[in-house]
Amino acid sequence: MTKHDVCDVVIIGAGPAGAIAASMLVQQGWNTIVVERETFPRFSIGESLLPHCMEFVEQAGMLDALNANAEKLGFQFKNGAAFFRNGERSDFDFEDKFSPGPGTTFQVKRAAFDKLLADEAEKLGAQIRYQHTVEEVVSNDDGATLIISTAQEKYQLKTRFVLDASGFGRVLPRLLDLNVASDLPPRKAVFTHFKDNIPADAHFDRQKILITVHPQIEDLWYWLIPFSDGTSSLGVVARPELFNDDQALEEQLLAYIAQDTNLKELLKNAEILQPAKMIGGYAANVKSLFGPSYALLGNAGEFLDPVFSSGVTIAMRSAVSAAGLVTRQLNGEQVDWQADYADGLKKGIDVFKTFVTSWYDTSFQNVIFFQAEGSEIKPMITSILAGYAWDDNNPFVKNAHRGIRMLTKLCEAD
Ligand code: FAD
16 A cells, blocks of 8 residues: 545545535635545435425535536426325425425436536535545544555545545444444335326326325335436335345336325336335434544434435535534634534434334324315424424424424314
8 A cells, every 4th residue: 555645624425415515625625535436427316305405505506507407417396295195185385384495406316416416516626536435444533544445456545534425335334333223113115217107187296206105004105206307216115024025126116006096097107217226224323423533424324214305405414514513623623513513413303203203103194184274384394394304493393292292183183
């Protein structure tokens, strides 16, 4: 190992968290190297964004590029979420939310979206080393040393700070023994992309993600995420035992679609574009979101569940927050990572967790399908569905448990 590179910040992974953090840091003048084991574009799951994440795209200086390229890349303008269960439908328009901030966003093919963000980070001055894999990390209060491998060599990278944005790769949790089990039960998702051929006159709003609850199995749900080029992403999420290891994934996916009359009708002319994939065991947690000269971003820290499409928003929020703190620390300020990073980030994650848990025990599903006339509460729920889980002015953020309990009683009394 002959090569020894030195920089201010190393970021592991060039997904949304890594690209946003890199952009913020280079704009503060820090020499930032992103180490990414794949070449982009590469597939990633997580295609429905939430409006709150547009604030972070803007802060990173990438909003103009996103808006300018959205149509060309098949990104679908998104203004809300629609829910369907046994003939009941409930729509949430994000523009009607309680919290301030953007009310629209996109549904994106992640290969193209992640490449766009990474390319923008490079244009702003970040160095991205594709096909470089982080193998080892040793960190202390003065900085960190990483061992990186490529097809040709292994080399050392010395840095003042490391941000782990390695997503499901969970590099630092693995290498530094930070992993702890999530308290959410395990689930699996099977998914693919279709040329959907959904007729223009169908009762289907392409500007919204459609979440469908299985007609009999209340904790099994489907996503249908349309893109603007006539294709859609469709996935089924369920307890692991509801998938059969011996049956082809595509067969299982089509069988579940056929069990819901609305999805069956919408997708009756659909053509599958790629082999179905499965991902499982994705809920994860860590002992700590930071340590000496490192912090964990996005999925490398805690990941909950896909039902409210919160993953990319949490990833980007963590990136912006950590980048600001790294700047302060590198400038010689004392940073309280627990109070200023972990506690703040965790607050919103815990709000999402309350809603995720009550989705699966069906209490929040009942709230979603409860149609209260002129309800003052709906904008507050809409805010959370739009990603604004850190807005303390929203009573459902301030005390999510109490909010859900109160709504459940309201629905039962009706
Ligand atoms: P990633 O986007 O995963 O990026 C991590 C990068 O790190 C990768 O490019 C990887 O190659 C690289 N890497 C890994 N290991 C190494 C290494 N050793 N060295 C160098 N590089 C490395 N979120 C949403 O917002 N909306 C959704 O609709 C949604 N749907 C989902 C559906 C499912 C079934 C699941 C499981 C998740 C879903 N998510 C969704 C969550 C979303 O996938 C993640 O939250 C998001 O991709 C996290 O971004 P990230 O930047 O943290 O990590």
